[in-house]
Amino acid sequence: MSASPTVAAVRAHLAAEDAGDAGRALEQFADDCWYAIPAQGVELRGKAAVRDHHERLLRAFPDLRNVVLGCHDAGDRVFARLRVERTHRGAWGGVAATGRRLATAALAEFVIAPDGRLEAEVVHANPLEALHQLGAVPTTNAFELAAAWRELAGEGAR
Structure with missing residues (x-):
């Protein structure tokens, strides 16, 4: 059974993050997309702001890998259960690079726009x-x- 087009778009986004390519990671998103991490008070609007966030993330964690533990198409949303593995190589959130290896759990909720593109990503994680x-x-x-x-x-x- 093949993945739905929206699950395929989510997997393409995650694969681009894994490759360290912020521009390609945003190709699946609508121009008026948004991004949020509620537990950190992060809410970004527009592709430029979301791209800037991804670029900073990938500079801090250049070996970032999203290990997909499960992916569920819920119609107007796709949920991806992830283990995010990375090494802290650059400043992030005011914390200077430590060289430490991290592996954290996350649930990424992707909101689907009416045209089928990704409208938003909401990351649910314990900071x-x-x-x-x-x-x-x-x-x-x-x-x-x-x-x-x-x-x-x-x-x-x-």
Whole structure:
């Protein structure tokens, strides 16, 4: 059974990211596309902003690989369950390159435009997972991190 055209478009996008080609990664997207990472407060509008994000991402992680664990066509959306593997070779989000290897989980939700192109990508991931692997935070658990922060601030557990 062959993949639907929208799943094929998602796989082409992910393969272009794996090849380090931000321009090609955006070929499947509508011109008025958008990109979001809700857990990080990221929301970008327009192909130029999304391309800039991808270019910065691929400079920081030039060996980025999306290991597709599952892909589901839900009609108006395609969901790709991923393990994202990469090495931190350049500054990312204010964290200088560490040379550390990361492997994090993500669910990429691709919104399909009426013309069948990709309208958006929404990445659902726990940002603490990557920050912990980079050595920037002591845990991936947000509640443990909040408790540690309160302790450092001298507030104790509340």
